[in-house]
Amino acid sequence: MNILYVDASLYEDSRTKGLAEYMLSKLGNEHNVKKIKLTEENIPPLDIETLIRRTNLADEMNFDDPVFYYAKDYTNADMILIAAPFWDLSFPAVLKLYIEAINIPNLVFKYDEEGNAIGLCQADRIVYITTAGGKIDNEYGYEYIKTLAKKYHGIKHCDKIQAENLDIINAKVEEELAKARKKIDNLVENIKKNI
Numbered sequence: 001m002n003i004l005y006v007d008a009s010l011y012e013d014s015r016t017k018g019l020a021e022y023m024l025s026k027l028g029n030e031h032n033v034k035k036i037k038l039t040e041e042n043i044p045p046l047d048i049e050t051l052i053r054r055t056n057l058a059d060e061m062n063f064d065d066p067v068f069y070y071a072k073d074y075t076n077a078d079m080i081l082i083a084a085p086f087w088d089l090s091f092p093a094v095l096k097l098y099i100e101a102i103n104i105p106n107l108v109f110k111y112d113e114e115g116n117a118i119g120l121c122q123a124d125r126i127v128y129i130t131t132a133g134g135k136i137d138n139e140y141g142y143e144y145i146k147t148l149a150k151k152y153h154g155i156k157h158c159d160k161i162q163a164e165n166l167d168i169i170n171a172k173v174e175e176e177l178a179k180a181r182k183k184i185d186n187l188v189e190n191i192k193k194n195i
Protein backbone atom coordinates (compact mmCIF):
# COMPACT_ATOMS: atom_id res chain seq x y z
CA MET A 1 0.00 0.00 0.00
CA ASN A 2 1.22 3.53 -0.79
CA ILE A 3 0.69 5.60 2.34
CA LEU A 4 0.90 9.37 2.22
CA TYR A 5 1.73 10.73 5.67
CA VAL A 6 1.04 14.45 6.03
CA ASP A 7 2.50 15.80 9.26
CA ALA A 8 1.17 19.23 10.28
CA SER A 9 2.76 19.19 13.74
CA LEU A 10 5.38 21.69 14.86
CA TYR A 11 7.01 20.49 18.08
CA GLU A 12 9.77 17.93 17.86
CA ASP A 13 8.06 15.97 20.68
CA SER A 14 4.54 16.51 19.28
CA ARG A 15 1.99 14.15 20.84
CA THR A 16 0.02 14.14 17.59
CA LYS A 17 3.05 13.15 15.57
CA GLY A 18 3.85 10.48 18.19
CA LEU A 19 0.43 8.88 17.67
CA ALA A 20 0.74 9.04 13.87
CA GLU A 21 4.14 7.38 13.99
CA TYR A 22 2.75 4.75 16.34
CA MET A 23 0.07 4.02 13.74
CA LEU A 24 2.68 3.72 10.97
CA SER A 25 4.71 1.30 13.09
CA LYS A 26 1.57 -0.79 13.72
CA LEU A 27 0.79 -0.90 10.00
CA GLY A 28 4.17 -2.55 9.50
CA ASN A 29 7.11 -1.83 7.25
CA GLU A 30 5.82 -3.59 4.15
CA HIS A 31 4.20 -0.33 2.96
CA ASN A 32 5.63 2.45 0.90
CA VAL A 33 5.34 5.55 3.10
CA LYS A 34 5.85 9.04 1.71
CA LYS A 35 6.18 11.61 4.48
CA ILE A 36 5.45 15.29 4.03
CA LYS A 37 6.48 17.39 7.02
CA LEU A 38 4.54 20.54 6.25
CA THR A 39 6.65 22.95 8.31
CA GLU A 40 9.66 21.97 6.20
CA GLU A 41 7.88 22.36 2.85
CA ASN A 42 7.27 26.13 2.94
CA ILE A 43 4.20 25.89 0.71
CA PRO A 44 3.39 29.50 -0.20
CA PRO A 45 -0.15 30.92 -0.20
CA LEU A 46 -1.52 31.03 -3.75
CA ASP A 47 -0.72 34.27 -5.56
CA ILE A 48 -2.69 35.46 -8.57
CA GLU A 49 -0.05 34.56 -11.20
CA THR A 50 0.33 31.01 -9.87
CA LEU A 51 -3.42 30.58 -9.59
CA ILE A 52 -4.07 31.65 -13.19
CA ARG A 53 -1.21 29.49 -14.54
CA ARG A 54 -2.31 26.50 -12.46
CA THR A 55 -5.95 26.87 -13.54
CA ASN A 56 -5.00 27.02 -17.22
CA LEU A 57 -2.75 23.95 -16.93
CA ALA A 58 -5.45 22.02 -15.06
CA ASP A 59 -8.03 22.95 -17.74
CA GLU A 60 -5.65 21.49 -20.33
CA MET A 61 -4.99 18.49 -18.04
CA ASN A 62 -1.30 19.22 -18.30
CA PHE A 63 0.00 18.12 -14.91
CA ASP A 64 3.76 18.04 -15.56
CA ASP A 65 4.38 21.38 -13.87
CA PRO A 66 5.92 21.29 -10.33
CA VAL A 67 2.87 23.19 -9.05
CA PHE A 68 1.06 19.80 -9.12
CA TYR A 69 3.72 17.98 -7.07
CA TYR A 70 1.63 17.59 -3.89
CA ALA A 71 -1.65 16.91 -5.70
CA LYS A 72 -0.19 14.01 -7.68
CA ASP A 73 1.00 12.29 -4.51
CA TYR A 74 -2.38 12.91 -2.91
CA THR A 75 -4.45 11.55 -5.77
CA ASN A 76 -2.22 8.47 -6.22
CA ALA A 77 -1.95 7.39 -2.56
CA ASP A 78 -3.82 4.30 -1.33
CA MET A 79 -4.23 5.71 2.16
CA ILE A 80 -3.68 9.16 3.63
CA LEU A 81 -2.63 9.72 7.23
CA ILE A 82 -2.84 13.25 8.58
CA ALA A 83 -1.29 14.32 11.88
CA ALA A 84 -2.81 17.66 12.88
CA PRO A 85 -2.70 19.16 16.39
CA PHE A 86 -6.00 20.80 17.42
CA TRP A 87 -5.33 24.51 17.01
CA ASP A 88 -7.95 27.22 17.39
CA LEU A 89 -10.74 24.68 16.95
CA SER A 90 -9.18 23.29 13.78
CA PHE A 91 -5.57 22.75 12.69
CA PRO A 92 -2.35 24.68 11.94
CA ALA A 93 -2.48 26.96 8.89
CA VAL A 94 0.21 24.92 7.10
CA LEU A 95 -2.42 22.25 6.56
CA LYS A 96 -4.77 24.72 4.84
CA LEU A 97 -1.91 25.77 2.55
CA TYR A 98 -1.41 22.10 1.74
CA ILE A 99 -5.14 21.66 1.00
CA GLU A 100 -5.00 24.60 -1.42
CA ALA A 101 -2.01 22.98 -3.09
CA ILE A 102 -3.69 19.59 -3.60
CA ASN A 103 -7.27 20.53 -4.42
CA ILE A 104 -6.80 20.64 -8.18
CA PRO A 105 -9.69 20.25 -10.63
CA ASN A 106 -9.27 17.40 -13.14
CA LEU A 107 -6.61 15.79 -10.96
CA VAL A 108 -8.12 15.36 -7.50
CA PHE A 109 -11.77 16.01 -8.39
CA LYS A 110 -13.91 17.13 -11.30
CA TYR A 111 -17.44 18.47 -11.68
CA ASP A 112 -20.26 16.72 -13.47
CA GLU A 113 -22.78 18.62 -15.59
CA GLU A 114 -25.01 19.31 -12.58
CA GLY A 115 -22.13 20.83 -10.64
CA ASN A 116 -21.57 17.85 -8.33
CA ALA A 117 -17.99 17.08 -7.44
CA ILE A 118 -16.69 13.66 -8.48
CA GLY A 119 -13.64 12.42 -6.62
CA LEU A 120 -10.64 11.25 -8.62
CA CYS A 121 -8.47 10.05 -5.75
CA GLN A 122 -7.35 6.47 -5.47
CA ALA A 123 -7.33 6.34 -1.66
CA ASP A 124 -10.28 4.74 0.06
CA ARG A 125 -9.31 5.96 3.53
CA ILE A 126 -8.08 9.02 5.39
CA VAL A 127 -7.00 8.68 8.99
CA TYR A 128 -6.89 11.99 10.85
CA ILE A 129 -4.98 12.06 14.11
CA THR A 130 -5.28 14.99 16.47
CA THR A 131 -4.55 15.89 20.07
CA ALA A 132 -6.01 18.77 22.06
CA GLY A 133 -5.23 20.76 25.18
CA GLY A 134 -8.90 20.77 26.22
CA LYS A 135 -12.08 19.15 24.93
CA ILE A 136 -12.82 18.84 21.24
CA ASP A 137 -16.47 19.86 21.40
CA ASN A 138 -16.45 22.21 18.43
CA GLU A 139 -14.61 20.56 15.60
CA TYR A 140 -13.74 22.47 12.46
CA GLY A 141 -10.62 20.47 11.66
CA TYR A 142 -11.54 16.85 11.14
CA GLU A 143 -15.10 17.66 10.00
CA TYR A 144 -13.72 19.93 7.27
CA ILE A 145 -11.15 17.37 6.09
CA LYS A 146 -13.76 14.60 6.18
CA THR A 147 -16.27 16.60 4.11
CA LEU A 148 -13.62 17.53 1.58
CA ALA A 149 -12.40 13.93 1.34
CA LYS A 150 -15.86 12.40 0.93
CA LYS A 151 -17.52 15.10 -1.16
CA TYR A 152 -14.65 16.22 -3.38
CA HIS A 153 -12.02 13.50 -3.38
CA GLY A 154 -14.22 10.41 -3.40
CA ILE A 155 -12.48 8.94 -0.36
CA LYS A 156 -15.05 6.71 1.31
CA HIS A 157 -13.66 6.03 4.75
CA CYS A 158 -12.55 8.71 7.20
CA ASP A 159 -11.45 7.92 10.73
CA LYS A 160 -10.46 10.25 13.52
CA ILE A 161 -8.17 9.27 16.35
CA GLN A 162 -7.97 11.87 19.09
CA ALA A 163 -6.54 12.47 22.55
CA GLU A 164 -8.12 15.32 24.53
CA ASN A 165 -7.51 17.26 27.75
CA LEU A 166 -3.74 17.02 27.48
CA ASP A 167 -3.05 20.53 28.82
CA ILE A 168 -5.64 20.77 31.63
CA ILE A 169 -4.77 20.96 35.32
CA ASN A 170 -3.79 17.48 36.51
CA ALA A 171 -3.87 16.22 32.94
CA LYS A 172 -3.55 12.45 32.63
CA VAL A 173 -1.47 12.74 29.49
CA GLU A 174 -0.08 9.21 29.37
CA GLU A 175 -3.50 7.71 30.13
CA GLU A 176 -5.16 9.72 27.33
CA LEU A 177 -2.43 8.86 24.84
CA ALA A 178 -2.64 5.17 25.78
CA LYS A 179 -6.42 5.27 25.10
CA ALA A 180 -5.73 6.76 21.68
CA ARG A 181 -3.09 4.12 20.96
CA LYS A 182 -5.64 1.43 21.81
CA LYS A 183 -8.04 2.95 19.25
CA ILE A 184 -5.21 2.93 16.73
CA ASP A 185 -4.61 -0.77 17.43
CA ASN A 186 -8.27 -1.53 16.67
CA LEU A 187 -8.29 0.59 13.54
CA VAL A 188 -5.10 -0.99 12.22
CA GLU A 189 -6.55 -4.44 12.85
CA ASN A 190 -9.58 -3.48 10.73
CA ILE A 191 -7.45 -1.95 8.00
CA LYS A 192 -5.27 -5.06 7.82
CA LYS A 193 -8.36 -7.26 7.42
CA ASN A 194 -9.35 -5.26 4.34
CA ILE A 195 -5.98 -4.92 2.59
Ligand SMILES: Cc1cc2nc3c(=O)[nH]c(=O)nc-3n(C[C@H](O)[C@H](O)[C@H](O)COP(=O)(O)O)c2cc1C
Nearest residue numbers: 014015016017085086087088089131132133134135
Ligand atom coordinates in the same frame (compact mmCIF):
# COMPACT_ATOMS: atom_id res chain seq x y z
C1 LIG B 1 -1.43 27.82 18.60
C2 LIG B 1 -2.16 26.82 19.45
C3 LIG B 1 -3.55 26.77 19.43
C4 LIG B 1 -4.25 25.85 20.22
N1 LIG B 1 -5.61 25.84 20.19
C5 LIG B 1 -6.28 24.95 20.96
C6 LIG B 1 -7.72 24.93 20.97
O1 LIG B 1 -8.39 25.67 20.26
N2 LIG B 1 -8.32 24.03 21.77
C7 LIG B 1 -7.63 23.15 22.55
O2 LIG B 1 -8.24 22.33 23.24
N3 LIG B 1 -6.27 23.15 22.57
C8 LIG B 1 -5.59 24.03 21.80
N4 LIG B 1 -4.22 24.04 21.81
C9 LIG B 1 -3.48 23.02 22.61
C10 LIG B 1 -3.08 21.83 21.71
O3 LIG B 1 -4.19 21.31 21.03
C11 LIG B 1 -2.44 20.70 22.50
O4 LIG B 1 -1.34 21.15 23.26
C12 LIG B 1 -2.03 19.57 21.54
O5 LIG B 1 -1.78 18.39 22.25
C13 LIG B 1 -0.81 19.96 20.74
O6 LIG B 1 -0.40 18.87 19.98
P1 LIG B 1 1.14 18.50 19.77
O7 LIG B 1 1.66 17.96 21.09
O8 LIG B 1 1.08 17.49 18.72
O9 LIG B 1 1.84 19.76 19.36
C14 LIG B 1 -3.52 24.94 21.04
C15 LIG B 1 -2.12 24.97 21.03
C16 LIG B 1 -1.44 25.90 20.25
C17 LIG B 1 0.08 25.92 20.28
